[in-house]
Amino acid sequence: MQKPTAISRRVEQSALSAQNNDFEASLLHLFPAIDKTAQLRYPKDKVGPRFKKFLHDQHDIVSLIAFNNVINITHSGMTFPDAIYKLARNPLIHESELDKRITFNNECGLEISENHWNLPKSYILGLCIAVVVAPENRREWINHSLSCRLWGCEYRINQLWARPDLIYDALRQQTSLQR
16 A cells, blocks of 8 residues: 655644644644745746745635635735745744744734734644645545544544535535525
8 A cells, every 4th residue: 555645744734733722833743835836836846936935826725714804915016825834834844933923823813903813723724734635645645544523524634635625515415504
């Protein structure tokens, strides 16, 4: 039997770390999976541009999972993809810790100010799912039976690989139930 690739191993470890509220470890595992997926999508681009392009491409999914709505914010010239790259990915990869200007917790919800971005824990789940549903990852799978609950529906991670349609279907179903 074929072993899971680096992408699926990193997603699995990211999810497990996030479950334990270890957000730095979760992101440390997740960022290489994002970059590898972005490299598959944009093979000619360098790390920064492809990473941010991928996050921009997947922003609707990340935002829907994180905030239950698509939120596009530019603050002080920074979009969500810019903030994740500049305040989270680069400092974590190059300096071994997140920039002090970004935090992830559920106590404050979404807060963006001149000197601080606070995102909910669900933003990390959104990033994980964005990697999982990317079409480039259609051959990925994980060994464990990890699952996530989105809008009242339970999904096994292995059923979500390269299936963004399942996310949008679940959202449409949730939206029609709320009417």
